[in-house]
Amino acid sequence: MTTARTATPSTARAINDRLALNLLLEQGPLTATELRDLTGLSRPTVADLLERLQRTGLVAVVGERGEQRRGPNARLYALVASRAHLAAVDVRSGGVSLVVADLAGQALATAELAVEGDGDDGTAERIVRTLHDTARRAGVERLHTVAVGAPGLVDPATGRLHSTGALPGWHTELLAALRELPGTDVILENEVNLAGRAEYRIGAAQGRDTFVLIWLGHSVGAAVVLDGRLRRGASGGTGEICFLPVPGTSGLPSAVGCEEGFHGLVGSAAVCALARAHGLPADAADDAAAAEAAVRGAVDALGGGEPGGAFLDELAARIAVGAAAVCVVLDPGCVVLGGEIGRAGGAELAGRVERRLAGLSPLRTEVRAGTAGGGAVLAGAVLTAGDAVRRDLFGEP
Structure with a gap:
């Protein structure tokens, strides 16, 4: 028989502190009375924890709130967001986007740095210098945690980045340089997983504990x-659906190339080619931006006698093939379409995919358009870094 153990006074204090801090983070400045009502804690307990958190520098009095009673106004307590700072970095083949934020996840400064071709020996150093400059511009001297989203497999055991394609060498050099920053923790995560976390916490998948994000951009991926719980798999490869063998391609994918896999049906080059086949304009660059513009143009042209509807129907049929394979294995109940193409297609494309999917699988699956926006990877990285900082400062398990 297992006997429940009574929490020690120090454990109880830690639990109460975390509860109060999270409420201040989520709901903003609160009075002691409001904290008592929200936590169910006694007046002396709330007074004690507020005094203790003020001593640690995590909470401060930021004003007063008048109440309909006699006596002095109630003090307003708030989380000190400047107690720690974090950064998020979205690494792509053509450069990086980054943001420096406070403990509450509020962006303080942003920057972008383009990298031409495969970069050079100084690329990683320039990116780290840009991060330093951005932090200084925000008045930040030290970054507690940096979360990095990058394409490729992130080994859950070692945290090392493994490429499933031809990623430039500066990616691994940048990670090594970031990990040398003194007093800064670095978290590496696959970029689609970060976008999935953003959709889960602040986007289209809010309220869903089980879903799959299908990322439709230059290439194709998924977050499960x-x-x-975000699932990564034994080697970090959960969601590498660009390699999924599907009908409609001229061959099969290989261990070193996904061109004949699901990527060959719905990657940006395939989407641009499909748009041109339907008489729609599509930039010859065939990149994610070109595919986004083609899909957005098709949606905007609906109802105007343009062939946008037929193009969207065929694109939806292609996406549904891969989505059906995922759904009959995982039965997520909800699929979110993200990335540049999913974002451009919006509800029009999502609705078409859902109808096609219903004809391919007996499992009821809702398809939603992603709402975390074009900065979903950065948003997910900010959330990930913020969680890590709070675990450290708040003592969260």
């Missing part, structure tokens, strides 16, 4: 969240 089951029972509220």
Whole structure:
């Protein structure tokens, strides 16, 4: 028989502190009375924890709130967001986007740095210098945690980045340079997983503990969240659906190339080619931006006698093939379409995919358009870094 153990006074204080800090983070400045009502804690306990958190520098009095009673106004307590700072970095083949934020996740400064071709020996150093400059511009001297989103497999055991394609060498050099920053923790995550975390916390998948994000951009990937947990797999390869063998391609994918896999149907080059086949304009660059513009143009042209509807129907049929393969294995109940193409297609494309999917699988699956926006990877990285900082400062398990 297992006997429940009573929490020690120090454990109880830590739990109460975390509860109060999270409420201040989520709901903004609160009075002691409001904290008592929200936590169910006694007046002396709330007074004690507020005094203790003020001593640590995590909470401060930021004003007063008048109440309909006699006596002095109630003090307003708030989380000190400047107590720690974090950064998020979205690494792509053509450069990086980054943001420096406070403990509450509020962006303080942003920057972008383009990298031509495969970069050079100084690329990683320039990016780190840009991060330093951005932090200084925000008045930040030290970054507690940096979360990095990058394409490729992130080994859950070692944290090392492994490429499934031809990623430039500066990617691994940048990670090594960031990990040398004194007093800064670095978290590496696959970029689609970060976008999935953003959709889960602040986007289209809010309220869903189980869903799959299908990322449709230059290439194709997926983030899998089951029972509220992001799943990475034994080697970090969960969601590498660009390699999924599907009908409609001229061959099969290989261990070193996904051109004949699902990527060959719905990657940006395939989407641009499909648009041109339907008489729609599509930039010859065939990159994610060109595919986004083609899909957005098709949506905007609906109802105007343009062939946008036929193009969207065929694109939806292609996406549904890969989505059906994922759904009959995982039964997520919800698929979110993200990335540049998913974002451009919006509800029009999502609705078409859902109808096609219903004809391919007996499993009821809702398809939603992603709402975390074009900065979903950065947003997910900010959330990830913020969680890590709070675990450290708040003592969260």
